[in-house]
Amino acid sequence: MKVLKTVNEIKQLRPNLPPPLGFVPTMGYLHEGHLALVRQARAENSSVVVSIFVNPTQFGPHEDFDSYPRDPKRDLALLEKEGVGIVFMPSADEIYPPNFNNWVEVGEIAERLEGASRPGHFRGVATVVARLFNIVQPDRAYFGRKDAQQLIVIRKMVADLNMNLEVVAVPTVREGDGLAMSSRNTYLNPEERKAALVLYQALTLAQKLFSGGEKDAQAIRRQMTELIQKEPLAHIDYISIADAETLDELDVVRPPALVSLAVKIGKTRLIDNVVVG
Numbered sequence: 001m002k003v004l005k006t007v008n009e010i011k012q013l014r015p016n017l018p019p020p021l022g023f024v025p026t027m028g029y030l031h032e033g034h035l036a037l038v039r040q041a042r043a044e045n046s047s048v049v050v051s052i053f054v055n056p057t058q059f060g061p062h063e064d065f066d067s068y069p070r071d072p073k074r075d076l077a078l079l080e081k082e083g084v085g086i087v088f089m090p091s092a093d094e095i096y097p098p099n100f101n102n103w104v105e106v107g108e109i110a111e112r113l114e115g116a117s118r119p120g121h122f123r124g125v126a127t128v129v130a131r132l133f134n135i136v137q138p139d140r141a142y143f144g145r146k147d148a149q150q151l152i153v154i155r156k157m158v159a160d161l162n163m164n165l166e167v168v169a170v171p172t173v174r175e176g177d178g179l180a181m182s183s184r185n186t187y188l189n190p191e192e193r194k195a196a197l198v199l200y201q202a203l204t205l206a207q208k209l210f211s212g213g214e215k216d217a218q219a220i221r222r223q224m225t226e227l228i229q230k231e232p233l234a235h236i237d238y239i240s241i242a243d244a245e246t247l248d249e250l251d252v253v254r255p256p257a258l259v260s261l262a263v264k265i266g267k268t269r270l271i272d273n274v275v276v277g
Helices: 007-016 032-044 072-081 121-136 148-160 183-187 190-195 197-211 217-229
Strands: 002-004 021-026 047-052 086-088 140-144 166-170 234-243 257-265 268-276
Touching (some): 002 007, 007 121, 021 032, 021 121, 032 166, 047 072, 047 121, 086 121, 121 148, 140 148, 148 166, 148 257, 183 268, 190 197, 197 217, 197 257, 197 268, 217 234, 217 257
Parallel strands (some): 002 086, 021 140, 140 166
Antiparallel strands (some): 234 257, 257 268
């Protein structure tokens, strides 16, 4: 396995990689959700590159950039076990060199939900992903559905800028009890870990209500809210029932609809979603 740390190293190697090339961008501290992306990329491509880069520009001033979990040695061991041939681990200065001043603004779709709660977040996400796409030049790039809005934002960026690659969505990977896998789950103590199940329980309730004939989005949101509020450690940031492509909030649920939520469990902010219909 080759571990590359500079843009020049990637550019020199890229012409020698057999096509198609699959790319899995990550922020490290890998779990089964990341490894599902890697496995699908390996199954569908002749070459695979995985990047590990904790992107400072997608974190707000009071967010967890400094404390975000990192374990590069463990990450590399996991990727080697999965048969990954190339890992790109750049420094911040390599991605954002001195005098860097070009940013990708995706527009209204990036200003809702996560964008409203975390101003500037998707500006950082879109910019770093565009940078990585230009550096690695993949044929396919793999993203998890757990970060549903991020997936929508990246697909829009790729379409609007006529980037010559396919964005592949991989289903959310969950723990046995339903909790969506996330690097931030490591922040949870045992009591908080148990409380965090309320996210999946609320999403499951939304699916059940819709399957039972409930189409009033406000009624579904209300019942989801009541369920979450029964958990003392949970504090709702938002609950959304929106069009799965535009993220326009719905009054009447028409499929496919994205039901998504952000909830703080103690000090840890978690997100999750399901598509109904």
